[in-house]
Amino acid sequence: MDxxxxxxxxxxxxxxxxLASLSGGGAGLIQFPLLIFLGLPFAIALATHKVASVALxxxxxxxxxxxxxxxxTLTIYVILAGMVGVIAGANLILFIPGRVAEALLGVLILGLGIYSLTKSSLGQDTQPRHRDLAxxxxxxxxxxAIGVLNGSLTAGTGLFVTLFLIRWFGFDYKQAVALTLVSVGLFWNGIGAVTMYVAGAEIYWPWIPVLLAGSLLGGYLGAHLATQKSNRLIKRCFEVLTFLIGFKLLLGM
Structure with missing residues (x-):
């Protein structure tokens, strides 16, 4: 590469x-298509993106x-809860054509953005709930279930986790984004990358150092902005990314 x-x-x-670190997901919106644009086949680009996303x-x-x-405690819970789904999804994607699945995922992510947009108070304050055993x-x-999507598809599943943590457990956006980035970005993506590699997916190692540098710095910078900015701004960034990723997946661009 020149x-x-x-x-x-x-x-x-x-x-x-x-952007992903600020909003709670969506790094694949730019990074994954960029790898394909620069010449990597789909499967190799996906595995390479998964490895790089660990640095995020x-x-x-x-x-x-x-x-x-x-x-x-909650971080470990999210990691363990999604682990089986991630492993299953990373194995499935090697055998199932992804276009229809990506289009359906795009519709679901657009739904997340619309839902968040119509709920002005969503994630603005912490309202703990469903913290009992059931x-x-x-x-x-x-x-x-979200872990299956994370293991098998390229972009946007961190946004599902962010909104799920807000809606089900009552986190605010800052708390949910922090949990998502560490649990999904570091551990789910790491597990997915290892699973795909063991299952036979090829990783393009020459580009990994550049991707790791961008992901590591971007992850730190986005997390810094997330701790400094308001829940409302983070909510707006989340909504913008859901619409961008949703349309991208739906239209196959």
């Missing part, structure tokens, strides 16, 4: 991961740990 292509890859990775979670984790915004079990099943 210098200009490397810089384009770094800037694209930095931009997509900064690491960058966000570094900032949120320093800021003290993480509840580690609520945690049902919540775990929901997170496992």
């Amino acid at each position: 210098f200009l292509s490397s810089m384009g890859l770094f800037i694209g990775s930095l931009l997509s991961n900064t 979670g690491l960058g966000a984790a570094l900032k949120h740990v320093r800021a003290g915004t993480l509840d580690w 609520g945690m079990v049902i919540g775990g099943i929901g997170l496992a």
Whole structure:
């Protein structure tokens, strides 16, 4: 890869991961199509993107740990709840054509944006609920289902986790984004990348250093902005990303 292509890859990775870290998901909106545009086949681009996305979670984790915004008990719960779904999804995607699934996912993500847009008070304040045993079990099943999508598809599933944590458990946007970025960005994506590699997916290692640098820096920068900005601004960023990703997946651009 020449210098200009490397810089384009770094800037694209930095931009997509900064937005994802601020909003709670969606790094694949820019980064994954960019890998395909630069010449990688779909399966290789997907596996390479999964590996790079781990650095997004690491960058966000570094900032949120320093800021003290993480509840580690709940973080471990989200990681474990989605783990089985991620592994299943990462194996399924190697055998199932993804176009129809991506279009359906696009419709669902658009629905998330519309729902958030019509609920002005959503995620603005913490309102703890469903923290009893039954609520945690049902919540775990929901997170496992989202984990299947995370393991098998390219973009937007972190947004599902963000809104699920807000709607089911009563987190505000800042808390939900922090939980999502560490649980999904670092651990779910890491598990998915390892599973795909073991199952035979090829990773294009020469581009990984540039992608890791952009993802790590973008994850940290987005998490910094998330701790500084209001829940309302983060909600608006979330909504913008849901519409962009939803239309992209639906139209197949």
